[in-house]
Amino acid sequence: MRLMISGGGTGGHIYPALALIEALRKREPDSEILYVGTEKGLESRIVPEQNIPFKTIKIQGFKRSLSLENVKTIGLFLKSVGDAHKMIKEFHPDVVVGTGGYVSGAVVFAASLQHIPTVIHEQNSVVGVTNKFLSHFVTKIGISFEDARKDFPAKKVVFTGNPRATQVSRIKPNDALTEYGLQSDVPTLLIFGGSRGAEKINSATVEALPQLKQRNYQVLFVTGSVHYKKIMAQIDPNALGKNCVVRSYIAEMPQLLPDLEAILGRAGATSLAEITALGIPSILVPSPYVTNDHQTKNANSLVKNGAAELLPESKLNGESLLKAADALMTDENLRIKMGTAAKKMGRPHAADDLLNVLESVIKK
Numbered sequence: 001m002r003l004m005i006s007g008g009g010t011g012g013h014i015y016p017a018l019a020l021i022e023a024l025r026k027r028e029p030d031s032e033i034l035y036v037g038t039e040k041g042l043e044s045r046i047v048p049e050q051n052i053p054f055k056t057i058k059i060q061g062f063k064r065s066l067s068l069e070n071v072k073t074i075g076l077f078l079k080s081v082g083d084a085h086k087m088i089k090e091f092h093p094d095v096v097v098g099t100g101g102y103v104s105g106a107v108v109f110a111a112s113l114q115h116i117p118t119v120i121h122e123q124n125s126v127v128g129v130t131n132k133f134l135s136h137f138v139t140k141i142g143i144s145f146e147d148a149r150k151d152f153p154a155k156k157v158v159f160t161g162n163p164r165a166t167q168v169s170r171i172k173p174n175d176a177l178t179e180y181g182l183q184s185d186v187p188t189l190l191i192f193g194g195s196r197g198a199e200k201i202n203s204a205t206v207e208a209l210p211q212l213k214q215r216n217y218q219v220l221f222v223t224g225s226v227h228y229k230k231i232m233a234q235i236d237p238n239a240l241g242k243n244c245v246v247r248s249y250i251a252e253m254p255q256l257l258p259d260l261e262a263i264l265g266r267a268g269a270t271s272l273a274e275i276t277a278l279g280i281p282s283i284l285v286p287s288p289y290v291t292n293d294h295q296t297k298n299a300n301s302l303v304k305n306g307a308a309e310l311l312p313e314s315k316l317n318g319e320s321l322l323k324a325a326d327a328l329m330t331d332e333n334l335r336i337k338m339g340t341a342a343k344k345m346g347r348p349h350a351a352d353d354l355l356n357v358l359e360s361v362i363k364k
C-alpha cells in the first residue's frame, strides 16, 4: 500500500497516525508511507524520530469570527492545498488518510479533488472542525466514540476505535519505571495534562507535592515541555522525595503505561483510548478550553460506565487533587473495579479495523 497520511498540531492527532503506520508496516512490510505535517507542529519532532518519511506544508488555523486575518488564512489554505496537490502527484498514494488538525484538512481535501480514495479518523466524541469540513468529500470515516456518528454522513461511518489502542495493548509490563528513577514494585500514579501539559493540573500538583512525598505510592509528574522550566523553578527540591519524580515529556509512553496503577490527567481522546485499551483506572480533569467542551463528553463516556472518576477543573487544587489521588491509590479494590470497567471499553483491534477500511476504499 502507498499511504499518505496527515495529522498535526497535538499528540492526540499524531499518535493515532503513527499507530496506524506501525500496524500497516506489520501487515505489509513493503508499504510506502509519506507523512505530511507542518514545520511548527509537534509532528515535525515526533514523526522523523520514528523513521517515517516526513514532508511539511505551511498552514494556519481559522479564527472563529470573520476577520481580515481569516481572509489571509483562506489564501494560505488554498496555497497549502496546492502544495499538497503537488506532493500527491509525486507520491501517487493509493489512499490518503487524515487524523485531524488543520494540516490534514489541506492534504485530504487536495486528495479528494484528485479523486484519490480518502479516509479520515475522528478520535473524539464531538467532531472536530477539520473533520466536519472534510466529511463531505472523503470516502470513509473511522470513529472512536458512537456519539460522533450522528455528525457525519451515515453511510461513510465505520466504528473502528483509535489505532493507538492497538499499539499500547501490545506492550507488556517491562520495568519501565526504573528508567525514571522510580521503583518497579510500588504503586504508581502518572499525572500529566495531555501532550502539551496543562497549567491548572501542574499548579495543583506543585501544591500537593509536599504531601505526595509522604505517601506510600509513587508519583510521576509530567509537566509538558513548554511548562517544565517554570514548574521546576517553583518546586522546592525538598518536596521531591524518592517517590516523586518530575519530567517534561515522556517520549515512550506506550512502554510506560502498562507499569502504571492509575492516571490523573486530561480527557483527550487518544489518552482515553490508551486508558481503556489497558484498563488503567483514572481521575479525569477535562480541559474546559476545547471546542464544545468535548473532553467532558469524552470523559463522561468512561465515568458513566464506572471506568473513571471526574474531577472538574473548576474544583481542582492541591487539596482536591490529593484527596482524589489518595482515594484511588489506597483502595486496590476500587482500582480493580475501575480498571475492569475501563478495559471493557477498550478497542485493541482498532488499528486493524481502520486498516481494513483503508483496504476497502483502495481502487482495485
Ligand SMILES: CC(=O)N[C@H]1[C@@H](OP(=O)(O)OP(=O)(O)OC[C@H]2O[C@@H](n3ccc(=O)[nH]c3=O)[C@H](O)[C@@H]2O)O[C@H](CO)[C@@H](O)[C@@H]1O
Pocket (backbone or CB within 6 Å): 010, 011, 012, 013, 015, 100, 123, 124, 164, 192, 193, 194, 195, 196, 222, 248, 249, 250, 251, 252, 253, 266, 267, 268, 269, 270, 271, 272, 274, 287, 290, 294, 295
Ligand atoms: C487541548 C487540546 O486541544 N486537546 C485535544 C488534543 O489533546 P492531546 O494532544 O493532549 O491528546 P490526547 O490526550 O488525546 O493524547 C495525548 C497523546 O500524547 C501522548 N503523550 C502525552 C504526554 C507525554 O509526555 N507523552 C506522550 O506520549 C499520550 O500518551 C497520548 O497518546 O487532541 C485530542 C485528540 O483529538 C483531543 O481529544 C483533545 O481535546
